[in-house]
Amino acid sequence: xxxxxxxxxxxxxxxxxxxxxxxxxxxxxxxxxxxxxxxxxxxxxxxxxxxxxxxxxxxxxxxxxxxxxxxxxxxxxxxxxxxxxxxxxxxxxxxxxxxxxxxxxxxxxxxxxxxxxxxxxxxxxxxxxxxxxxxxxxxxxxxxxxxxxxxxxxxxxxxxxxxxxxxxxxxxxxxxxxxxxxxxxxxxxxxxxxxxxxxxxxxxxxxxxxxxxxxxxxxxxxxxxxxxxxxxxxxxxxxxxxxxxxxxxxxxxxxxxxxxxxxxxxxxxxxxxxxxxxxxxxxxxxxx
Numbered sequence: 001x002x003x004x005x006x007x008x009x010x011x012x013x014x015x016x017x018x019x020x021x022x023x024x025x026x027x028x029x030x031x032x033x034x035x036x037x038x039x040x041x042x043x044x045x046x047x048x049x050x051x052x053x054x055x056x057x058x059x060x061x062x063x064x065x066x067x068x069x070x071x072x073x074x075x076x077x078x079x080x081x082x083x084x085x086x087x088x089x090x091x092x093x094x095x096x097x098x099x100x101x102x103x104x105x106x107x108x109x110x111x112x113x114x115x116x117x118x119x120x121x122x123x124x125x126x127x128x129x130x131x132x133x134x135x136x137x138x139x140x141x142x143x144x145x146x147x148x149x150x151x152x153x154x155x156x157x158x159x160x161x162x163x164x165x166x167x168x169x170x171x172x173x174x175x176x177x178x179x180x181x182x183x184x185x186x187x188x189x190x191x192x193x194x195x196x197x198x199x200x201x202x203x204x205x206x207x208x209x210x211x212x213x214x215x216x217x218x219x220x221x222x223x224x225x226x227x228x229x230x231x232x233x234x235x236x237x238x239x240x241x242x243x244x245x246x247x248x249x250x251x252x253x254x255x256x257x258x259x260x261x262x263x264x265x266x267x268x269x270x271x272x273x274x275x276x277x278x279x280x281x282x283x284x285x286x287x288x
Contacts, residue, residue, distance in 0.1 A: 004029030
């Protein structure tokens, strides 16, 4: 398994600075972040989900994707897909724009997520059926003809927070055409099961792994004496999940997906976060 990085965690670096840092740390794979920065964020300090120094819009990736990937490859890196803010419920033309960008950059997969689940109990079989039907349409009408794979992230708040919930969607399709971003930090917030079970459920569909740290903190104790918890992003070594067991399960499954670092430790520069996580991940992999 090789290390990668998502550009989402490097908001304060331009493209050349990101490349140089990846070379320094032995990062092999790079995930593009084609998103439009919201107008109210453009004058704000750089942040993971707000303003970014490398302002890569979806249109810009279409126009400059080939040149950007040449620069990656000249530095010894490879693109591993794109992670736009893209939902399968968006219009076909909106989805196709992101696939066009990935095709231009020779980044052969695009994150295209399912909708969130409602805040009140709902008809899960009905929602699942509609979502599977929508993915079937997008695959046949848009992504398969273009040779681009759709990847779905096991992310808190969406309808695929756990491995089994993700499998309920992707099992209807070939892993050649659809895959899963196996997001371990999100399992620390919602959807956690034993690492061996998690990997076994999704094994053939795991396209890449997002790896970072998350821990539970007590935010309040209510009038009933029950504690309320929230997730706090942190260093890999400080998270609630024991990452060596997760990496070992992936390794032992023999599938070898890239381990894409997502370190959102608060109050740290992107370069410092990547340095600390790359060092920790190297130690974990060396201990296998």
